Structure formats: C-alpha cells, structure tokens
Amino acid sequence: MNLDTKGDAAGTPHNSAPEDGTRRSFIKQAGGILGLALAPPLISQAERLTAFSKTVEGVSTMTLKVNGTARTIQAEPRVSLLDALREYLDLTGTKKGCDHGQCGACTVLVEGRRINSCLTLAVMNQGKEITTIEGLAKGEELHPMQQAFLKHDGLQCGYCTPGQILSGVACVQEGHATTDDQVREWMSGNLCRCGAYPNIVAAVREVAGKA
Amino acid sequence: MNNFSYTPAATAKEALGLRKDTKEAAFIAGGTTLLDLMKANVEAHPQLIDINQLPFKGIQETADGLRIGALERMSDVGENALVMQQYPVIAEALLLSASPQLRNMASIGGNLLQRTRCGYFRDPAFPCNKRNPGSGCPAQVGDNRNLAILGTSEACIATNPGDLAVALVALDAVVVLENAKGKQRRVPLLDFHLLPGTTPQRETILEPDELIVAVTVPAAAHARKSHYVKVRDRASYAFALVSAAVGLEVQGGQIRSARLALGGVGTKPWRALEAEKMLVGRAATEETFRTAAAAAVRGAQPREHNRFKVEMAQKTLVQALQELMAS
Numbered sequence: 001m002n003l004d005t006k007g008d009a010a011g012t013p014h015n016s017a018p019e020d021g022t023r024r025s026f027i028k029q030a031g032g033i034l035g036l037a038l039a040p041p042l043i044s045q046a047e048r049l050t051a052f053s054k055t056v057e058g059v060s061t062m063t064l065k066v067n068g069t070a071r072t073i074q075a076e077p078r079v080s081l082l083d084a085l086r087e088y089l090d091l092t093g094t095k096k097g098c099d100h101g102q103c104g105a106c107t108v109l110v111e112g113r114r115i116n117s118c119l120t121l122a123v124m125n126q127g128k129e130i131t132t133i134e135g136l137a138k139g140e141e142l143h144p145m146q147q148a149f150l151k152h153d154g155l156q157c158g159y160c161t162p163g164q165i166l167s168g169v170a171c172v173q174e175g176h177a178t179t180d181d182q183v184r185e186w187m188s189g190n191l192c193r194c195g196a197y198p199n200i201v202a203a204v205r206e207v208a209g210k211a
Numbered sequence: 212m213n214n215f216s217y218t219p220a221a222t223a224k225e226a227l228g229l230r231k232d233t234k235e236a237a238f239i240a241g242g243t244t245l246l247d248l249m250k251a252n253v254e255a256h257p258q259l260i261d262i263n264q265l266p267f268k269g270i271q272e273t274a275d276g277l278r279i280g281a282l283e284r285m286s287d288v289g290e291n292a293l294v295m296q297q298y299p300v301i302a303e304a305l306l307l308s309a310s311p312q313l314r315n316m317a318s319i320g321g322n323l324l325q326r327t328r329c330g331y332f333r334d335p336a337f338p339c340n341k342r343n344p345g346s347g348c349p350a351q352v353g354d355n356r357n358l359a360i361l362g363t364s365e366a367c368i369a370t371n372p373g374d375l376a377v378a379l380v381a382l383d384a385v386v387v388l389e390n391a392k393g394k395q396r397r398v399p400l401l402d403f404h405l406l407p408g409t410t411p412q413r414e415t416i417l418e419p420d421e422l423i424v425a426v427t428v429p430a431a432a433h434a435r436k437s438h439y440v441k442v443r444d445r446a447s448y449a450f451a452l453v454s455a456a457v458g459l460e461v462q463g464g465q466i467r468s469a470r471l472a473l474g475g476v477g478t479k480p481w482r483a484l485e486a487e488k489m490l491v492g493r494a495a496t497e498e499t500f501r502t503a504a505a506a507a508v509r510g511a512q513p514r515e516h517n518r519f520k521v522e523m524a525q526k527t528l529v530q531a532l533q534e535l536m537a538s
Contacts, residue, residue: 055258057216077217077259080246100247101313113286113315119243120316123217124261167312176311188447189310 056123063126066091067135077123082106084122085132093133093162097191104190107163108132114170116189133162136169144210145169148203156194164190168204177208212249219261226260227391227420233258234419240282240318243309244325252335253326253342267320267424270294276430281320281387281423285375286311288319298428300437300456304378307441310448320423323376323386323403324415327369328450330354340366341411356516357450360524362478363512367411369478371404372450374441376480379426381456381472382434387425388417395424404479433458433468438538440531441474442523451475453523455531459495466490466499471507476524483507486528495536497529504528 056077063072064084073088082099085091085108094117097105101119108117109131136143145168148154155161167190171177176186183201192200220226230236236258239245248254268280270291277298279288288294289305308314308322331337331349338346350358350368359370384400403415417423428434437458443449454474460467469490471483486507493499504525511521 055216055218058214076214078212078214099250101243101310104310104312107312114312115316116243116310116312119241119246119313121217121239121242121246121259124219124239124242124263171311174311185447186311189312 062122064089064122064130065126065128066130067132068129073122075122077121079122080118081108081110081120081122081125081130082117085117085130088122091132091134095159095162097160097163102191103160103163104167105160105163107166107190109166109170112170112173114167131166133165136165143169144207145172145203148206149200152199152203152206153196154199154203155192155196160190160192160194164192164200168200168207171204172208172211177204180205183208212246212252213255213257215256216258217261218258219264221264223262223265223267223389223422223424224391224393226262226265227389227422229258229260231391231420236260238262238422240321241284241313241316243313243317244321248326248333251333253333262422265422267422272297273427276434277428279319279426279428281425282318284315285309285317285319285322286314289314296435297430298378298382298434298437300378300381300434300439300458301375301428303439304374304441304454304456307439307447307454308374319375319426322373323379323400323423323426324417325371325373325376326414328372329358329369332369341369341407341414344410344412351514354516355514357452357475358514358517359478360476360511360513360517360520361473361481361508362406364407364409364411364478366409367407367478368514369407369411370475371477371479371481372475373480374439374451374454374474376400376404377454377472377474378437378439378456379428380480380482381458381470382428382431382437383470384426384428386423387427388421389424390418391420397427400426400480401482407478431458431468432460433470436460436535436538437470438531438535440527440534442527453520453527455524455527457528457531457535459490459532459535461495461536464494466493466495469503471503471528473507473524473528476508476511476520483528485509495532497533500529500532501525503532 059074085094095105097103099118101116106117107114110128145165171186177183183204237256239259239261267282271278285305289302295302332339332341340348358368380400385397386403389395439456441451441454451474456472458470469487471486473481486503489503489506508521508524
C-alpha cells in the first residue's frame, strides 16, 4: 500500500492551532483508523494501526503524475525525482548539472512551484503535479517562455536552458519579474556557464510584460 | 548515496517512535541539506522518516508575537505580509538565502539544523572532528577563508552557515520542541546551537527523541525596525562571508533598545550582546555604531585566510545600522 502524499504544505491553511502536535494529528489518525475499520475484516487490528507507517524498502512501485499523465515506475526510495524523470521515464529534458542543488539545471515545477529535482526523492513526490520542460508546449505550439528564449537567443550550449525556462515561468507567475534587477535576483538559482544572462533576462522580462 | 528505507509518518508520535526503533534514522522535510550530504557520503542513514505530513504549519500572530510552524517553507515565510511588516529582518534574511527553488523546498525547522559548509567537513577524504570525532581539524591551518573567527576551538572552526538563524537569534526567538511523549519544551535560540568546544559533532541541544514544532518571536519595537545585510562573493545565491542582523528602537535620536547578531563569522549564529549594551542610551550616530561594532568582534580568533572578516564584520554591522536609520 502506498501512502498518498497529497495535501501537504501547499494546501494547508495557515491557521492551525498552536502547539498542535496532538489535536489535528489525532483527528487525522482517528479519521484514518475509522476509514480502515470499513476495510475487509481480514485486516488485523495490528495491521490497521501500523498502516500509517508503511515503510517503502527496496525496489517498489511508485506512481508519478508528470505533465498531466500518471506514470508508474519500479524504483528504490533513494532515487531522486531528477533520476526518476531521466532514467526511469526517459524525460531527459530535465538536466543533471551539479546534482547538489547548486546550479538549477534540474529545475521542475511541483504543484506549480519551482524546485531542484535533484534534492528531493521520487517517492516523496507521488500524487503531486510535476511539470517538466516536455510539458510546457501545447503540441507544436511552444510556451511563450520557450518562444522568448528563441527570440532573444537566451542560450548558447543549451544545457541549463530547460531549468532556466521552468524557473522563468515560475518567476513570472510569482510576480518576481517586474524589473531587470528583480529578474537577476530571482533567477539567481539558475547558473549559465556560457553567460547568456543578458538574453535570459530579456526573455523573462518580455514574457512578464505580456502576462 | 547508500540505500535506505522510507517511511512517511502521519503524526509526531509516530515519527519519534520510528526514530526510537532505528537510532540512525533521519527525519526528512525539504531534504535540501540531508540529501546533499548523503550524496556526498558525509551522512548515511538506514531509514528516512518523512515528516511533511505533520501539522507543524502556520504563520500566525499570537498574543505576544509571531509563531512560525517548523514545516513552513522559507519562501512562504519570507513573503508573508506579517513577517515582512513586523519582523523585516527575518523576511530579508530569508529572501537573501539560497535560491528561489531551494527556498520553496527548505523548511524552517530544517534550516535551523543546516550543517556547515566547511570544505573539510563536506569531503570524507579529509579528517574532520565534526564528521569523525577525534580525527583532527585540517581547517585550522588549511583553507579557512570561509570559516569562523568567533566561538572557535582547537577542535573545530566551522562556520554556522545560516541567515535565518542570525535574524532569529537577534530577535530573541524561541524554539518549540516536542518529544515522543508529546511533551513540549521551549528553548531560546541563543541556547539552541552549541559552541564546538571539544565536541563539534554535537551542534544543537536537540535530543534524538525530539522534533522542532515551531519558532516563536516576541513582538518588539526593535523587531519592527530591523534589517539584514549580507556580504557575499557574488551578488546573489551564495553563503555569507559576513552578515549582520540589526534591530533598533530609537526615540529622539537616542537608542532605547538594540539587537545585533552576526552571520558567517561564528561557529553558531552569533548574538553580539556586549555590543548591544554599548548602543543603549547612546545617540544613534556612526561613531556609536563603530564603537559597538568593535565590541562585537572583540576576542575574535582569525586564522591565516579569514583575517579580513574581522574588519568586514564591523563594516557590515555599521552599514546595517546606518541603512536601518536611513530607512
């Protein structure tokens, strides 16, 4: 049984009771136990009570919702979201640069928020909406950020580009692309060794202007 | 990275119970420090306990100040209106930390437990008293440009790398901890991090059977008028060479209360209590600020490559106070 990881940080209202290690978690657990009580009676009481701490060990089945499609893989818990995308789902548009959260090449959107896919585990991201560079275009029609990178020549070698584009999409959505300086600050998590920065700033600013 | 099992915990009690069963297990929230260090073979854990489902959320105004749930993300706290208006030094420190991507991932509790960026700690090929107690500290005479000048010991000169903790320690923040029995205790952040001494492997007073639930910050005039300045090798997305968190209450040109803390120079988030005393009751002038800044670095023990931090820390403090007065 895989635990559904939906409904964590993003959707939780900012009004939980103080020092609430007990109340809400109790309600959650009570609800879970009630739900499980309706399950077939073959499940023992011990199994019901430990259902919450289902440990994932070794190669197991994971389901990732990538670009609107649920995809199933067999992988170990140590597999990063980045490796799951590249090595298990053949979505090689997301790039592995430093693999330590220092370069931004692996940037993807999870529940609409940009993150470094190298520093999170695939197993932790089940049930969440994951958007990679492959999911931006609508068929043959490029996303406005992709078009702007082409128009402004926002790349040279192109290795950092998928991460730059995903980060740029989020930067505009967050409202952090109102000036060139602001774009430079809020795009600083994406390094470009070719130094295409002026053109990247121009591309992000153009999309922000149209947004 | 070594292989491990993964267990999502539904409650704090469950998470702490799992930890009790497997002492070498680690909690994972954002994972930005943990997975980085596990990939570098600096840390190895047989089990990761996912605590993201725990109800340690919320950014709230309380009767006496601010309460931030330990699982809130750095980005959400940094752009929270209450934090930005009433505790600007916290918002500024957060938004000068890491990158937008990392801030979307990293939790407040995890950030307080962030480990040093000392190159010897991060590379298992070297001895390191923090990683392997008793093995030695090559940093003492090695590449120590980024390392600490305050709170150091013969065993360790590793810098605490945080920004948030520097702002929080300046504002008298308190860390709320909970153990497996559901019992909570409140520890001033000032006492939360430990000096390295002869046991640099022990970095905080957090017990193995405890989780960080929340951080609270008392409301105050010096919190409302507060500011963070961070000096880095590049304009953005870098750890601090030196940083300063400052807060003042000024009436009629005279300082009524002051809060000062330094980052990038201490083995823990460095509150400058003696320097604060030199500000209170004095005129808010550059001369006063310089005197206090000199007191803040008294007793500093720089090594070969980080002597520049003694002067840089003072200049950063003065700059932060001047910018605060001009704002």
